[in-house]
Amino acid sequence: MIDRLCALGFTTQEARVYLALLQQPCATGYELAKGAGLQRANVYQVLASLTDRGVVARVSDETPARFVASAPADVFGRIKRQTADRADSLIADLAALSPAQDRAAFTLRDREAVIDRSASLVGEAERRVAVCLHAADLDWLAAPLRAAAQSGRQVVVNVFGDAELDFGEVYRHEPSNLAVGGHLLTLAVDHSAALVASLDEPVGAVFTRNPALVRVVEKLIRDETYMAAIFERLRPELEAAFGPHLVNLRTRLLPPDQAEQLISIVGFGAGGDAVAHLLADAPDGRTD
Incomplete structure (x- = not known):
């Protein structure tokens, strides 16, 4: 205490x-x-x-x-208000000193820093929040997202894994253990700020207000949203054309190690003849 x-x-x-x-x-x-x-x-x-x-x-x-x-309640309510006022004043004053930072990207290398920055971004949103995350990330990001939705902001959530959400526009993807590429989180706020994080060890993230980079992150999240909506509606036809979990298409575009991981996940068994056949069809001709 x-x-x-x-x-x-x-x-x-x-x-x-x-x-x-x-x-x-x-x-x-x-x-x-x-x-x-x-x-x-x-x-x-x-x-x-x-x-x-x-x-x-x-x-x-x-x-x-x-x-x-x-x-x-009186003592710490006053401290809370004074601290918020001072922080807001500093944000404005420091931003005026370094306007070029809006064009930069900043690296975060600590899990707590990623959590704090993500929650802060969601809390600062005025109009819209869009995110792709694993179900486990909702342990720390659900409360800020729910608060944003309850305050009238648009909240778009792409979630990998099983999660019950009572807020936002939710698009469901495969379970986390079936996803390839590692534990990634992408977040975009008000079309003006974005964060991309790899939450596997060692943790690393990039936060930016650079307009071009923000648009790229926005597009990544939109594409995930489109895919989830289309796959939910047309899964039988898509898997008939491209294989389970679109394996025939995805193995042509993934790095070799992730392609083999995907093939193993969807049930062919890594190292089997089917793996070699699928990888042999890849554009770079890899057969490993």
């Missing part, structure tokens, strides 16, 4: 006094010193600081003075 308070701007001593005062309302400085395990002189300095910030209040003019803690 103390560490979490310190992360919001409290000193260790301030955190200890505030916690002690919540548990012991109308306490004197002497009583708080005992409860917080601090020197009495230090407690009065801390109380003065907290009083100036509205975190505690003196409730008597008598000696010794008595104090109460302000309600946590």
